[in-house]
Amino acid sequence: MKKNLIYLAILLILAGLAYFLYSKNRKGGSFSTKDFAIQDTSSITKIFLADKKGNKVTLYRKSISQWTVNNENVARPDAINMLLKTIHLVEIKSPIPKKAHNTIVKDMAARAIKVEVYTHDNEEPELVYYVGGATHDDDGSYMIKDGDETPFICYIPGFHGYLTTRYFTTAKDWRDAEIFRYSAIGEVKSVSVEYPKKPELSFRIDILTNNSFELIALKTGQKISRFDTLLLKDYLSGWRNVNFEAFDYLNAKEKDSVIRSIPETIYRMTKKNGRKIELKAFLKRPGQNMPDYGKELMYDADRMHGKLNNEPDLVLIQYFMFDKLTLPINYFIGGQQ
DSSP, X not given: OHHHHHHHHHHHHHHHHHHHHHHTSBTTBOOOTTTTOOSOGGGEEEEEEEOTTSOEEEEEEOSSXXXXXXXXXXXXXXXXXXXXXHHHHOEEEEEOOGGGHHHHHHHHHHHOEEEEEEETTOSSOSEEEEEEEEOTTSSOEEEEETTOSSOEEEEOTTOOSOSGGXXXXXXXXXXXXEEEEOSSGGGEEEEEEEOTTOGGGOEEEEEEETTEEEEEETTTOOEESOOOHXXXXXXXXXXXXXXXXXXXXXXXXXXXXXXXXXXXXXEEEEETTSOEEEXXXXXXXXXXXXXOTTSOOSSOSSEEEEEETTOXXXXXXXXXXXXXXXXXXXXXXXXOO
């Protein structure tokens, strides 16, 4: 019995020594399993991400549930929620194996993503760390705090997989697919649809109140005195939530060719807060797998190229989404579509 107690005492001493050695792995002293986590994510007001290739993005909280990308575009709620969940739940599983230290540190120096987390609108970050690649079993990611010497294996308890892919650094991958959006028509000052090839069909709608509107012919600048108010009000509801499908990955020559061509339609929305959104829609050549329905198609029957404001990248937009907006002025005054 006495011998067993001696063994137990030795075991406890060794365990304590092991914990002490682990806790001294970092330059600044001991560590907690929650060293990479922020418990109250509602206090987070800004997140900065940058990689070794020069890509960087800053996410700003504008309200409890809305974030922006570089203070320009609305951020994807799903991606933001996933990142906040990761920052809240991430834990240290263990320090990295000593024999793998140099290899992992070298790899992180070349590929790690820098993360700066700001809280309460403070100018200095609450937390700064680097996220490396996946562990060999793909069940965690290597992370190291700014100023430390030794990375840790980090994971989310109960989740099987690595976390690196949640920290992406390309702005367009963070942005929401929103083009036109409003919650109440009172947010909107005007919308317009311009047809460069058929200017006589172009129009603008000015929203005076929730039930009072003006219809203007863009070609002449004249106000239309008689139009169907109910028809026009129903039309405006089509602008409530309009998105693009995806980014349009063209090479520089193809993109330049599209932009230099005459757009089929130009859609504009002006918000009462001064924000202006413009989308130019261009015809798109059919893809290789586009069904021809028994005849050769000159243009894609489902999609167009879109140029949003002054953004450098084109997007893909669907006729299905935009047909409800693409109407002539005489639609509102008793003419035929």
